[in-house]
Amino acid sequence: QNAWDTGAGWGLLLTYATYMDKQQPLVKNALITGIGNNVVSLIAGVVIFGTVFSILKTDMGMSQPEVLNVLRSSGPASTGLTLIWMPQLFTKMEFGQSFAILFFFGLSIAGFSSLMSMLELQTRVLIDIGIDRKVSLLLVGIISFLLGIPSAHSLTFFANQDFVWGIALVISGTFIAYAAVSYGCSALRKEEILIHNTDIKLGAYWDMLIKYFIPAGAIILLFWWFVLSATSYTANESLDPFKPYSIMTCLFQWSIAFFLLYCFNQKLGKITLHQDKK
Template sequence: MQNREEFSSRLGLILAAMGMAVGAGNIWRFPRMVAQNGGSAFLIPWLIFLFLWSIPLLMVEFAMGKTARMGVIGAFAKFMGKKFAWMGAFVGFCTMGIMFYYSVVTGWSLHYFIMASTGQLSHLEPGVYWNHFTGSFQPLFYHLIAISIAAWIILQGVTHGIERANKILIPSLFVLVVIASIRAVTLPGSVEGLNYLFNPDFKKLIDFRVWLEALSQSAWSTGAGWGLILTYGVYLKKDEDVTLNSFVTGLGNNSASLFAALAIIPTVFAILPLSSALDAMKSGNTGLTFIWIPKLFEKMPAGGFFASLFFLALTFAALSSLISMVELATRIFMDMGFSRKRAIRIVWIVAFLLGIPSALSLKFFNNQDWAWGVGLLVSGFFFSLAVIKFGASKFREKWLNSGDSDIRVGKWFEYVIRYLIPIEFTAMLVWWFYQSVTSYDPKGWWNPFHTYSLGTCLFQWGVVLAFFIGINKWLVKWTLEREDT
């Protein structure tokens, strides 16, 4: 067995966990969801689902990683039995599928930070430049830089790589978004945005779509059920708490989202007329971030400086999440007997190669974001199944309420895992598939080669699941049987 790596301190662990959770979605998706779903009324179900989906799954992941001392494949095989190693493999592949294109997002953010900080962005028409940039080979170059930076950090190990990087990235990120939010709320006219953000439209709460959007945002934003926290859980000290760390991670992630909303929504409403502001908030993740945001900063005093801060914060958020994805993939290969150095070399090459299509084609990028983003909901459901099969009561008493726990977990956890999460998963899956069939691609919903179709999800998931189920016995052989060698 390889020498056991550990986080050197609770602070390092929490910052790494928050780095995993706080990503581009906090900055470019959350403000849009708030603006489109009733302002602060959206915050109510969003906060509820933090406790009824995200934090319970974070607790499950931390406990599984800490107990199994293996990545997703080995952990699922240990908790559910050897016949279910394929579930862990699917969880791992979902997250790696996101890693391949998320490196591209990190590269975009880095490029725009460079353009903003050198003053070049202010002289360009944002929409035209975005189309020019994404239609060139530049995203491929920045994708290579992003995945190389993440791989180099992972190569340094847990303490000197992951922990040290997040001790820089996460405090810096919070400082940047706080500065940006202070600037936003002091802009003339920002009160319109603040009213929109903090005066709730309670009528929205009777709309089931608001609740489903809030649940989806919480599930995606916190990274719960992705296998990332499980991977970091492998490096917990034996006496490290699970429950309190999960609560701090979830609440820290939500705090970052709120600051991002404070930075963006008042700015949009201060500078644009109401109709244009609402159009901006409906323009999609990339549309808001890389087209509307540069337009807004052009009209602000010292706009170039604040544009630089914004894109630097986005780069830090994306990089901290990318690091955790690369570590998940690296941990899988390390469980198979590879050294960290050799494992990261494999992950770096594969991630770069499989990220090339997303770097060169927005259509392919959007397809992968759709297929594996929705696939992550399946991953979260698999974690609840793992606990149910192990025994929710036994799991709670043995792994959450052990002697090293700072907080005792009540029976509510068992009800959430056994009943609520399966119901929430079903509701979200039906909702997103319904959206695909009725709104995204009503004529080609069955076509596996369409970008946002139901067919593309089922086809890609089916291929991956069939493959991993087919090689399940080898997955067990490559992981569990090597553990003590």
């Protein structure tokens, strides 16, 4: 969830970092981002789950297992938790309509701001290989719009993409950790991170976290997710690539992405380095 919310697994933070001043305290900013994200997520979770239990258990007399079943099946990619139950909460509040307008307006702004960072990530890649910013932004906007049409048309397709690439963020985050290990965790920490006198000091424990904890955590999470998919989501169809929550649909789509990255990685890297030398 943190890989998604903070943009760490996407590489969004790397994109933001290209616009940061070297005097910015990196560790403080990272802590503020992570802690702020988790606090808001916890508060939102408490509000939503409390609302669901209150309405279904107290008002409608459902048992706890029945309520939990509703939570598990409340719309593809948990869309129902926000779009169904938050309005239910606002109807029971004083000035609920006004709060509902503010809430969904804020939610729209949050979604739009997230979209901006995603578009900037892709645009930055094209700029780095020498394409004009306006052209890059136009290309990214058009391609993103076209690729988003199937998800807008079908909630099943949307849920599949959310499932496949949500898990993939664990893998991409691990690749970022691998890049740090390849550079040298200690060198990265001393030469690139701890360059601000007022920043929080990172010790050698950070090197151990990057080298061992993140890869181990990624393996455990992926194993747990695959076991859950094989036993709960698609118990008898886990090898069917056309089932939205199967293991095979993840492996199939990831293999396509890995193949494309393998084919274009070195070429894009050479072009980017050539542009940097200009």
